[in-house]
Amino acid sequence: MEVNLSKIQKIRGFQDIYGEEAKKYRYVVDTFRKVFEFYNFKEIILPYVEDISLFKRSVGEATDIVQKEMYVFTDKGGREVALRPEGTASCVRAYIEEKMYAEGGYHKLFYEGAMFRYERPQAGRYRQFHQIGAEIFGVSSVLADAELISMVDNVLKKLKINYKLEINSLGDFQSRKSYTQNLVNYLKKYENQLCETCQKRIELNPLRVLDCKVPTCKEITKEAPKITEFLSEESQKRFLQLKEYLKALNVDFIENPRLVRGLDYYTDTVFEFITEEIGAQGTVAAGGRYDNLVEQLGGPPTPALGFAAGIERLMLLVKDLPKEKPLITVIPITPDYNIQSIQLSNKLRNINLKSETMLKEGSLKSMLKTADKLKSDFVVFVSDKYELKDMASGQQEIFYTQEDLIEALKDKI
RNA sequence: GAGGGUGUAGCUCAGUAGGCAGAGCACGAGGUUGUGGCCCUCGGGGUCGCGGGUUCAAGUCCCGUCAUCCUCCCCA
CATH class of the missing domain: 3.40.50.800 (Anticodon-binding domain)
Structure with a gap:
């Protein structure tokens, strides 16, 4: 077999980041890191490879990420492992495994690095991409939600990019459950008018039907029951309070009752920072609260929340870099x-x-x-x-x- | 996983009806023997993405394949 070295090229969806692009990468990351420092977040450096069941149990067995996008392999010891497709799962695993809960107080952590998802590459989407994110463990106060969102808002303002912030509340486990049931009942009435994927979603992930871009589906969901009507008193209070805090922090937001997130673990607060300037992949940062996840993964009941930002997507929006030394x-x-x-x-x-x-x-x-x-x-x-x-x-x-x-x-x- | 666009010099691209592989920029040398950018002259550079087919002859036509960009799905 002859091997022509000159023809070896990077594999699909992977990239060399160099020159101006590397500067932009550094600029985006450094801007986040500086702000994290002032908010007293501590860095955690996490492994890129994890036991596959970590993602199945956190991200959700039914999600596309787990179903078809993970880089999975068996290592020499016969372990089923995966390249991490996102950061929160690892962070939660570490929080539990390192018994941080035993230290008392609460924990504010941030991480940065490559994530891997086997998807078709397109504008702002790669198979190896980079995220920077932060998580707060052990705090149920809405103050945390407000500060986290406001922190991301601050960073994006520092980066001088155009974006809008959408927020919503999915409610606690109970209200989410009763809402989902109601939504399914409603959707079933129109089942044969919905698009094919939405018909499947009714069983798999009914909340996502609300996000569908097909006009007839949009028409149908317009009249659908809204999650805000199903929130428990507690969840309603929290959502009101969040909005109040955000206003106090001068964070502009849009309430979007259709905003659901793709990952299974979210409860109450969800948010998305969106831009219209980079084509179809408009979400540049997103996150929310996940009060059940720590317990679900075997830790003590611990309220938690977090967000992640897509570094490549932010790089597309950064126009001028800080001046360099002569x-x-x-x-x-x-x-x-x-x-x-x-x-x-x-x-x-x-x-x-x-x-x-x-x-x-x-x-x-x-x-x-x-x-x-x-x-x-x-x-x-x-x-x-x-x-x-x-x-x-x-x-x-x-x-x-x-x-x-x-x-x-x-x-x- | 599905659909569409594009692959020719380091880069951006032209290549008409199948008939010798081109331009601009970049690069190198010189015009200016100690001075960049502007101008002029000369020069080096190509498996035309890859594989096969049709043909006397393929960058050009046909089939396949790979890469890339964009869209759907999904997500940061």
């Missing part, structure tokens, strides 16, 4: 000045100036051209003197000592 490129006029040049570069770096030594040898003309390609803001020609060139204006100044040169540079930067 670049000073040091060019030895002949190889005789190589040593002086590398020493000068080092000196500049040690005083926190960004410096590049011209590593490509050639005519002075070609070196200067390369310096231009590297987007140098300044060039220093090193000979028996130092000539500082401002690349934008083309003006040059001569210095006879490195000290004088550095003083002049400091003034300009």
